[in-house]
Amino acid sequence: MKNIFREGIIKTLVKFIAIFSGLVGIAGFAFFLWQKSLHYSIEFLLFTFSIILLMIVLRLRGMLTHLSSEYSMSQELHYEHLALTYFTSPDHLIEDDTHRFLLREEHFEIKGKDAFFNYRLRGHNASSSPSKFIRQKISDDSPIEVDRLGFEAIDNQSKMPLEWKVIKDQTYVKHIEIYFTCPLSPGDSFDISFSYKLYGSFTRKADYTFFPEHIYKKGTNKLIASLSLDYPPIRYEMLTFDGKKFITEEQPELVIEKNKVTIKWTKENPRNLYLLKFVRRTK
Numbered sequence: 001m002k003n004i005f006r007e008g009i010i011k012t013l014v015k016f017i018a019i020f021s022g023l024v025g026i027a028g029f030a031f032f033l034w035q036k037s038l039h040y041s042i043e044f045l046l047f048t049f050s051i052i053l054l055m056i057v058l059r060l061r062g063m064l065t066h067l068s069s070e071y072s073m074s075q076e077l078h079y080e081h082l083a084l085t086y087f088t089s090p091d092h093l094i095e096d097d098t099h100r101f102l103l104r105e106e107h108f109e110i111k112g113k114d115a116f117f118n119y120r121l122r123g124h125n126a127s128s129s130p131s132k133f134i135r136q137k138i139s140d141d142s143p144i145e146v147d148r149l150g151f152e153a154i155d156n157q158s159k160m161p162l163e164w165k166v167i168k169d170q171t172y173v174k175h176i177e178i179y180f181t182c183p184l185s186p187g188d189s190f191d192i193s194f195s196y197k198l199y200g201s202f203t204r205k206a207d208y209t210f211f212p213e214h215i216y217k218k219g220t221n222k223l224i225a226s227l228s229l230d231y232p233p234i235r236y237e238m239l240t241f242d243g244k245k246f247i248t249e250e251q252p253e254l255v256i257e258k259n260k261v262t263i264k265w266t267k268e269n270p271r272n273l274y275l276l277k278f279v280r281r282t283k
Contacts, residue, residue, distance in 0.1 A: 093167070093168060094135075096215060096218070097127070099123050099125060099127075099134060099190075100219055101218075102122050103122040103220075103224070104220050104222070104223045105224045110228070110230070110280075113201065113203050114197065115197065116195070117198070123189065125186050126186075131180070134180070135175060136176045137174070137175050138196065140201050141201065143171045144171070144198065146174060148197070149196045150196055153194035154192065154193050155180070155191070155192055156192060157191050210274060211223065211225055213271060221269065222267070223266065225252075225267075226263060227263045229261045229263070231282070232256060234281060235278070236263055237276075237278075238251055239275045240275070241272055241275070263276070
């Protein structure tokens with residue numbers, strides 16, 4: 001924060017010095033012309049004033065257009081990422097420093113106001129200790145009821161259902177532990193899937209979802225993600241958090257098939273928090 005503040009002061013001083021130097025130069029040249037001819041001096045000052053005024057008008061126009069666009073976008077996209085805020089709030093349970101993921105598949109589907117989440121995780125125990133479970137954190141803008149999650153988990157190798165338990169139950173956040181069929185020794189692999197539902201979660205025309213790949217400390221080789229909608233979106237945008245702010249990321253592909261619209265995205269070695277914003281058509 002101190003560095004940002006110091007950089008802001010330096011930039012402001014540089015701009016002030018540049019403007020002051022320019023004004024001194026103009027005044028000096030005008031004085032020189034005045035010594036030669038008052039007529040030339042007045043014409044020069046009027047011409048300079050016109051150029052400066054035009055630059056100010058164009059600058060203000062650009063700023064107003066930008067602010068208007070930002071205001072309109074913020075009103076439409078509702079930059080109130082409550083679920084994201086809940087998810088990324090300080091929490092020792094959120095980070096996974098045990099498992100290396102060879103593949104993470106995260107497929108989301110929105111039908112009306114309801115959302116359906118399907119995951120497949122394939123990887124191995126990359127720690128030096130046995131691993132009994134893997135954790136999933138669920139957050140939402142609306143209160144979450146465990147009884148309505150419809151949470152299910154399965155081991156893809158044995159096709160056996162996996163036990164799970166809510167270890168932290170808050171109004172907008174649930175922490176769930178999914179237990180392997182047997183503890184994984186260091187180096188042992190796993191291939192599991194799980195799913196859940198959030199009813200009445202997507203009530204806005206403009207909304208978002210996110211992919212928190214930064215919490216997987218041992219890394220992920222490949223992320224395959226998708227978002228299915230009822231109708232083609234008005235627009236969408238993928239952003240990534242670079243540690244200071246959200247910046248534009250490589251954009252997903254929009255695939256329109258019969259009775260299905262999907263935003264598809266693949267990322268090799270994902271390391272950041274990714275935010276997918278979208279504006280839906282309701283009909």
